[in-house]
Amino acid sequence: MIQSALAMITRLFTGATPLWKGCQPEIRPRIYFANHTSHFDALVLWASLPGEVRSLTRPVAARDYWEEGFFRNYIASNIFNAILIERKRPTRSNNPIETMLNAIGEQGSLIVFPEGGRFSGPDPVEFKSGLFHLAKKRPDIELVPVLLDNLNRILPKGEMLPLPLICSVVYGAPMHLEPGEPKKVFLARARQAVMDLREPSHGSHSS
Amino acid sequence: MKLDQELMWLTGGVVGLLVIASLIGWWLAARAQSDSTREVIANLNARTRAWWYMTAVFVLALASGGIGSIVLFGVTSFLALREFLTLTPTRAGDHRALFWAFFIVTPVQYVLLGVGFYGLFTIFIPVYVFLILPIRTAAAGETENFLQRIAKIQWGLMICVYCCSHAPAILTMLDIPGYIGENGKLLYFFVLICELSDVLQYVFGKLFGKHKVSPVSPNKTWEGLIGGVAVTVGIGSALWWATPFSPLQAAGMTLVICLMGFGGGLVMSAIKRDRGIKDWGNAIRGHGGILDRIDSLCFAAPVFFHLTRYYFMN
Numbered sequence: 339m340i341q342s343a344l345a346m347i348t349r350l351f352t353g354a355t356p357l358w359k360g361c362q363p364e365i366r367p368r369i370y371f372a373n374h375t376s377h378f379d380a381l382v383l384w385a386s387l388p389g390e391v392r393s394l395t396r397p398v399a400a401r402d403y404w405e406e407g408f409f410r411n412y413i414a415s416n417i418f419n420a421i422l423i424e425r426k427r428p429t430r431s432n433n434p435i436e437t438m439l440n441a442i443g444e445q446g447s448l449i450v451f452p453e454g455g456r457f458s459g460p461d462p463v464e465f466k467s468g469l470f471h472l473a474k475k476r477p478d479i480e481l482v483p484v485l486l487d488n489l490n491r492i493l494p495k496g497e498m499l500p501l502p503l504i505c506s507v508v509y510g511a512p513m514h515l516e517p518g519e520p521k522k523v524f525l526a527r528a529r530q531a532v533m534d535l536r537e538p539s540h541g542s543h544s545s
Numbered sequence: 546m547k548l549d550q551e552l553m554w555l556t557g558g559v560v561g562l563l564v565i566a567s568l569i570g571w572w573l574a575a576r577a578q579s580d581s582t583r584e585v586i587a588n589l590n591a592r593t594r595a596w597w598y599m600t601a602v603f604v605l606a607l608a609s610g611g612i613g614s615i616v617l618f619g620v621t622s623f624l625a626l627r628e629f630l631t632l633t634p635t636r637a638g639d640h641r642a643l644f645w646a647f648f649i650v651t652p653v654q655y656v657l658l659g660v661g662f663y664g665l666f667t668i669f670i671p672v673y674v675f676l677i678l679p680i681r682t683a684a685a686g687e688t689e690n691f692l693q694r695i696a697k698i699q700w701g702l703m704i705c706v707y708c709c710s711h712a713p714a715i716l717t718m719l720d721i722p723g724y725i726g727e728n729g730k731l732l733y734f735f736v737l738i739c740e741l742s743d744v745l746q747y748v749f750g751k752l753f754g755k756h757k758v759s760p761v762s763p764n765k766t767w768e769g770l771i772g773g774v775a776v777t778v779g780i781g782s783a784l785w786w787a788t789p790f791s792p793l794q795a796a797g798m799t800l801v802i803c804l805m806g807f808g809g810g811l812v813m814s815a816i817k818r819d820r821g822i823k824d825w826g827n828a829i830r831g832h833g834g835i836l837d838r839i840d841s842l843c844f845a846a847p848v849f850f851h852l853t854r855y856y857f858m859n
Contacts, residue, residue, distance in 0.1 A: 353627070355827060458637075494637040499644050502623075504631040504826065 340417060345392065348385035352378070352492060353504035356386040359535065360482075360511025363391045367442050367479045368512070370395070371469055373462040373532050374451035375490035378500075383449055383484060384418065386507040395447040398438060400425045421448070435471045442479065452528070458495050462532060465525040473515035473524070480512035483528065485535035508535040551787050555733050556604055563600065566593045585751075591831025599829075599838075603736065607729050611716045612659070614732065618713040619655035625836045625843075626651060626705040628825040633697045638687030642678050646698060650674050651706050658710055661717045670707040675699055704843050705836070711846035712736065719850070721857050724789040734788050735802065735849055738781050739842045742803040743810070746773030762814040765807070774803040789857050801852065802845045809844025813837075 348354065356363075372383055380397040387395055401422040404414040414420040421441045423434035438448060452465035473481060488505040510531055515524055570590040577583045606613035630643060650670065657666040679695040715732045724731070750769025758765045781799025785792040813836065817823065826834025 353631075353826075488631065491635065491637075491640075494640055497637075497640050501630075501640065501643050502627050502647055504627060 341392070342389060344381075344417065345385035345389075348378075348381055351500075351502060352382055352385075352489075353502075354382050354386045354507050357506060357508045359508055361480070361509060363388050365391055365394060365445050366447075367445060367476070368395075368447040368482055369442075369469070369472060369479055370447065370449045370482045370484050370509075371452050371465075371528065371532070372449070372484035372486050374453050374456050375458055375486070376456065376493050378489055378493060379451065379456075379486050380418070380420075380449055382489060382505060383486060383507055391447070394445060395449060396421050396441055397449040398423060398434075398451075402426055425454070435468065435475065438468075438472060439476060442476070452525075456495070458490055462529055465529050467521055467525065469528055470515070470521045470524050477514060481514065481528065482512050483510040483531035483535060484508065485510070485532055487536065510535045549727070549730075552607075552730055552733065555730065555737065555784070555787055559600055559737065563593065563597055566596070588831050593831075595829050595831050607733065611713075611729075614716060614729075615655055615659050615713045618709060619651065621835060621839060622655070622706045622709045623647065623651050624828065625709065625825075625834075625839060626701055628828070628834045628836045629701040629705055630698070632820055632822060632825065633701065635694055635698070636687055636689070638685040639682055639694055639698065641685060642682045642695075642698060645678065645681065646674075646702055650678075650702060654706050654710050655713075658714055658717055663718050666710075666714065666718070670702055674702060708843040708847050709839060711850040712842060714846075714850055715853070719854055719858060721789045721853070722859075724857075730787045731789070731853070734781075734784060735846070736842065737784075738777060738799050738802045739806050739845055741780060742773060742777040742799075742806050743841055744773075745776050746770055746807065749773045749776075759811060761811055761818055765811065765814070770807060774800070774807070777803050789853075798849065798852065802849055805845040805848050806841030809841045812844070813840040 370383060372379065380399070384392060384395065384397060397418050397420045399414060399418075399420045399422055401424050404410050404420060404422055414422060421437060423437055424432045425434070438450075442448060450469065452469045453463050454466040457463050469481065472479065485508040486505065487508065488503055491501065492503050492505060493500045513528065513531055519527075567590075570586065570593050573586045574583070574590060577586050602617065603614075606617040626647065630646075635643060654666070654669055657669060678698060682691070682695055682698075712732065712735060715735060716728050719728055719731070721728075721731075746769045747764070748769075749772030750764060750766045753768040753772060754764075754766030756767045757763065758767055758770060778796050778799045781802075782792045782796035785795035788795055788798075790798060813825075817825065824833025825836035828835050829838055832838050
């Protein structure tokens with residue numbers, strides 16, 4: 339209930355119309371991986387999914403940030419049903435990869451930002467290796483590249499007040515780890531898949 | 546604003562036109578042969594459906610008294626500005642200036658209009674905002690492409706907010722002797738002529754269009770322009786009874802609206818072409834964005850408003 343209302347308000351405010359370029363929304367094990375430039379990224383991607391897919395899709399977030407304070411804690415666990423992972427001191431008992439795989443199960447999906455943080459450059463920075471390990475352990479999972487465009491203009495780093503600009507969420511064709519594909523090659527290919535979803539003429543920061 | 550007999554006739558006429566358009570669309574869809582024809586017909590029918598909704602919203606707003614129309618145009622300006630600035634490159638340093646444009650400049654312009662403060666209404670954006678927004682942007686410190694950036698923000702405000710606000714200004718800022726309290730009909734006339742001119746140019750262009758007016762837009766042909774404008778001028782002069790104009794004056798005003806509207810469509814097409822896009826957005830099904838629908842109205846509104854004010858207020 340709160341979730342649908344929040345998703346609707348988000349769509350209204352950001353005008354985020356999803357563009358399913360390379361696949362259709364489906365209930366199946368998937369990892370949506372996207373570029374990360376704004377605090378709103380996870381919210382907007384999550385809100386752009388259809389309701390029944392959204393309820394089975396969980397964003398992956400950093401435990402050290404989201405467990406701080408009652409408010410963040412409440413949002414992360416009660417609204418987004420987020421998977422909180424250890425990014426500072428991963429150990430065998432809190433292995434983030436295992437946590438994520440358990441969460442996916444038979445028909446769940448995840449939202450991840452493989453850059454490992456927010457960056458305001460024109461291109462996404464190099465991806466962290468988590469995506470590779472997930473793909474290797476569960477080859478049946480579809481890896482869907484997602485481009486979040488224009489969000490960095492809505493709320494640039496250091497600003498408090500968001501602009502009502504229209505942003506877009508573009509879903510690309512699912513990809514998989516090729517047999518024997520080295521980690522570096524795979525991660526570069528995944529990063530390129532996100533960048534390839536840009537429309538050549540779309541307005542954004544001219545930098 | 547009273548819902549008088551003449552306003553009912555205007556609305557009845559529009560509803561009649563929409564019924565005819567819907568029937569024709571339904572008939573065309575039934576006998577469409579090829580896929581490409583089906584696509585054109587489907588778009589035509591989506592446009593007609595959107596017209597039903599837009600007509601309903603416009604008439605309800607007008608029926609609420611002046612305030613409904615002012616709010617409607619205010620929201621339209623806000624959404625149009627949003628489409629414009631979304632597709633216009635700006636930099637992080639413009640953030641505060643853009644925030645002001647949306648949440649201060651746009652509301653203030655419509656409040657000035659609502660309270661009828663004509664003097665400030667006409668100079669607020671072209672003078673005060675024109676001078677103050679660049680000061681705010683300069684204070685933010687980013688100088689790269691400075692002139693281009695502030696020019697784009699100002700231009701967006703002029704078209705989407707300032708020019709657009711001259712349509713509802715017909716309600717609050719024109720006291721025409723012998724026409725007091727009837728301005729709702731004049732706004733209705735103006736919007737009807739603007740949109741009719743767009744639609745008829747589209748229809749004539751689709752039916753007979755061969756010779757392009759300008760390389761800027763493939764949809765604007767001489768056949769569409771001449772046919773559409775001629776029929777619109779005919780209809781406009783036949784509606785003189787709803788306006789303070791004589792039939793001849795109504796024809797002249799209609800011609801001005803049509804030509805300014807055509808020019809507006811051409812200018813906005815040039816911007817879209819430069820940005821490599823076809824539509825400003827997807828807010829209205831079949832039509833594209835809000836700005837695609839109101840581009841001609843924005844260009845025609847200030848000219849129609851000032852011509853009427855100059856020649857008919859005294």
